[in-house]
Amino acid sequence: MKEIILITGARGNLANVVKDRLSKKYTIRFLTTNKKLVNNNNVFYWNIDDGYINCKALENCNHIIHLAGYPIINRWTKKNKKIMFTSRVNSSELIFEKCKENNIKPKTFISASAIGYYGLNSKGIKSENDNKGKDWVADLVNSWEKSANNFNSIGCRVVNMRISLLISKKIAFLKYNILSVKFGIGMITGFKNRIFSWIHVDDVAKFIQNSIEQNIYSGVYNLATENNITELEFINILRKKYCSFAFIISVPNSLLRIILGERSKIINTNFSVSVKKLKENNFEWTYKKFDKFI
Known part of the structure; x- marks a missing residue:
């Protein structure tokens, strides 16, 4: 009989990629x-x-993959910040309480998290053992991970995925940048040498499968590739593929702050994350370099 996996965040791209990857082996x-x-x-x-x-969802459940979360890129109003918190933290706590009430003890609880844990103003290379940042996003991510760790108390193996920029042609960031370049405009937000860490959605799905099937996966993991990329490198790869004569336009930070307010800090992060722990678990990326799947 197939093991049962419960996934939250049903409408998200990652949830559907995970479903496609796991559905042959699992219910x-x-x-x-x-x-x-x-x-x-x-x-x-x-x-x-x-x-x-509906507790029928939890019956005989072997693994839970918690991907739900109101998008952080939405406006940072007081109301939206509350939804961002409840959709991540309260949702995890609710699943935990229902598992306890019904004596359901999944083998594994795998939760989305984010490299925002390190703070939006972080610099350098961050490892899983580095301290939490001091802004509200870092506090949110910290609470998110703590709520997932509740499952340790009922014998679950807990994995928290600090996901970097999630890349896929179906996800807005890459999708709209490709569209812009095809129309002859390559947008650089902030400054051209800004570094960002990234990972392809297929590799996150692969990590999730590994975490289910290999007990060596436990605790917190930075999910990124070894090959960080700058804004300029990113746009030039798209230009080479889709429209070599596309103009490069830089959107200054001052304008981003006017348009996005506080949210501009997400776009202007300038740090990378260590993937040493992933490599120690012998994780093999399908997409190590950005230009390999474009």
């Missing part, structure tokens, strides 16, 4: 807040604010 279930998607067969309803989960 996949989803939790969703969208009642229109519910079929009570493999898609079940939950409501975080009401503290409700």
